[in-house]
Ligand SMILES: Nc1nc2c(ncn2[C@@H]2O[C@H](COP(=O)(O)OP(=O)(O)OP(=O)(O)O)[C@@H](O)[C@H]2O)c(=O)[nH]1
């Protein structure tokens with residue numbers, strides 16, 4: 001008789017400053033395009049779960065928003081709360097930093113991480129951009145400040161070191177049951193990911209404060225057919241902006257900008273849903289939604 005391997009599972013929470021590559025890492029670990037990624041900080045606004053399952057394990061990763069040191073809006077306070085929540089249920093914490101990044105000595109996160117219960121991994125990302133010696137100095141800097149179970153230099157973008165990280169994570173996960181069905185990839189509905197794809201295109205296409213003033217809500221999602229009888233998904237989405245001038249920018253001259261945005265988003269949604277899609281976009285002004293409790297609740301920032 002062969003001995004059965006004990007089932008392992010855990011919540012592995014990924015935290016760090018904005019733009020260090022948390023979402024790129026999570027997608028690399030999960031092997032799916034789950035979280036949106038852009039070169040702009042504060043791309044991720046929610047806690048997003050990505051599940052990796054095997055016959056005798058289940059790893060539940062959480063991607064989180066970058067920590068905002070001085071929140072200017074209630075929305076940003078909510079983003080920080082999502083990060084705080086990850087301290088409560090972590091079986092393992094991954095602090096992501098990037099080459100060259102050091103925290104101020106009095107940064108609250110350094111203090112917060114000094115006494116945490118679960119194992120703490122330091123992942124130094126973007127090693128493709130740095131030099132060996134600088135990396136060694138950086139590792140020493142971090143190790144003087146915190147007690148890590150493991151320090152792993154990686155390049156999430158180039159998938160370097162990500163497999164070893166996954167193996168190490170698995171080794172440090174406690175015995176436990178599967179929390180989700182083994183074929184489930186995330187806990188958020190399809191609609192959430194569709195609104196995120198549209199938000200990603202807004203982040204990529206518009207400058208300055210525009211992407212930060214936008215939120216996307218899916219108004220309707222209907223399965224239908226083309227005239228030729230092919231499956232077609234009709235999606236109507238609302239883009240909320242905080243001011244009238246922003247609405248004009250999103251729409252562009254004679255609607256040119258929103259048309260391009262729509263085409264771009266539709267193509268990505270078609271890939272995501274593996275279906276033909278008809279996408280309708282509307283822009284609405286909701287003044288100061290980033291500070292309005294009701295709007296924030298509607299956009300899923302409670303908790
Ligand atoms: N050169 C290099 N760039 C990377 C690497 N990993 C991520 N990036 C880039 O860094 C930028 C930010 O990546 P994200 O994954 O969105 O970072 P994040 O930490 O999730 O950012 P927020 O959600 O805004 O907090 C993107 O332009 C990525 O392509 C890496 O290993 N090397």
Ligand SMILES: [Mg+2]
Nearest residue numbers: 022023043044
């Ligand atoms: Mg992110």
